[in-house]
Amino acid sequence: MTKYSISDLESISGVKAHTIRAWEKRYGKPAARRSSSNVRYYLEEELQWLLDAAALVRNGYKISQVVLLPPDEIVKIKGSISSEESIQVNVEDFCRESMLTLRPDVFHKAFDASVSEIGFTETILRHIIPFLKRLGVLWMTGKLSPFQQKFIAGLIKRKLFAAIDSVPSRTEGPVFLLFLPEKESHELYLLLLYYELASRGFQVVNLGRNISMEDLLETSMIIRPDYVVTIINEAQFEDPVRDYVIQLSSCFMSSTILLNGVQITKHKITSDYNYQVFNQISDFLPYFDRLVERE
Numbered sequence: 001m002t003k004y005s006i007s008d009l010e011s012i013s014g015v016k017a018h019t020i021r022a023w024e025k026r027y028g029k030p031a032a033r034r035s036s037s038n039v040r041y042y043l044e045e046e047l048q049w050l051l052d053a054a055a056l057v058r059n060g061y062k063i064s065q066v067v068l069l070p071p072d073e074i075v076k077i078k079g080s081i082s083s084e085e086s087i088q089v090n091v092e093d094f095c096r097e098s099m100l101t102l103r104p105d106v107f108h109k110a111f112d113a114s115v116s117e118i119g120f121t122e123t124i125l126r127h128i129i130p131f132l133k134r135l136g137v138l139w140m141t142g143k144l145s146p147f148q149q150k151f152i153a154g155l156i157k158r159k160l161f162a163a164i165d166s167v168p169s170r171t172e173g174p175v176f177l178l179f180l181p182e183k184e185s186h187e188l189y190l191l192l193l194y195y196e197l198a199s200r201g202f203q204v205v206n207l208g209r210n211i212s213m214e215d216l217l218e219t220s221m222i223i224r225p226d227y228v229v230t231i232i233n234e235a236q237f238e239d240p241v242r243d244y245v246i247q248l249s250s251c252f253m254s255s256t257i258l259l260n261g262v263q264i265t266k267h268k269i270t271s272d273y274n275y276q277v278f279n280q281i282s283d284f285l286p287y288f289d290r291l292v293e294r295e
Helices: 006-013 017-027 044-058 071-080 084-089 091-101 104-118 120-141 146-165 188-199 213-222 241-251 262-266 281-294
Strands: 175-179 203-206 227-231 256-260 275-277
Touching (some): 006 017, 006 044, 044 071, 091 104, 104 120, 104 146, 120 146, 120 188, 120 281, 146 188, 188 203, 188 227, 213 241, 241 256, 241 275, 256 281
Parallel strands (some): 227 256
16 A cells, blocks of 8 residues: 655646645645554545546636545546647646556557647657656655556557657668666667657667666677767766766767766766767757758
8 A cells, every 4th residue: 555745646746735735724635644653644545536636627627616526527527628638738647547547548548639739759848758757756765666657658668669660760871879878777768869860860779778888899899870879867887977978988989979867967977078968858859950950
């Protein structure tokens, strides 16, 4: 039985903690429970009600109306929220519902409607990445079950692979080598960059995740990429991250290395030598566009 704090509810639902407190004080929902030591917590029942209430409020309902609705009526109203505009606005709500209920159809419906409305890239940047960041907080605190995280990540990967496969492969032009270091397991952002590069007509070689420096040394003997792209969020090295970056720089001396990730920021790695640092995933895109203009 997972217990959620009010900050957990905020992270999952997107509803600010002070708003949750105000709703509970005024309407009695979502009602916190108390442990034997008088610590407030919430269960799945309260979390689900909050997700449903937030979805209705974002679609024009007043919270004073929502708290009076019986559960079956809330389900009925949610089912009627099916216009593309409504789904586009609430993609994160539907992602959360899909993850918690293990219903892939909920995710696919919302994702596809958003792509029709604003395009694939904007759907990822505006909705999926913020959603994943919130999940990351819960994952780090152990409040998200591994099977739930794997379930939703698998659905997102399917969309990314389908988008990549829809782009014709190229055999000429600049070559980008993509990889994730050892102990780096989450490759969704790397797959997004793969798609963005391929859709701009660049050649892409994706080594995938958990790639050792020895693997990279062998790779450098086979191909000479124009650019090397990696993301370092979780990987822990025997040597400092800065030393790893310098070693990577030496391995691909004739390449431009593009870096991103929590560890890059944490260790204050800045652009130098033949490597360039990007603070956000979205910062890569204008850089890619400038490269297209040079071709």
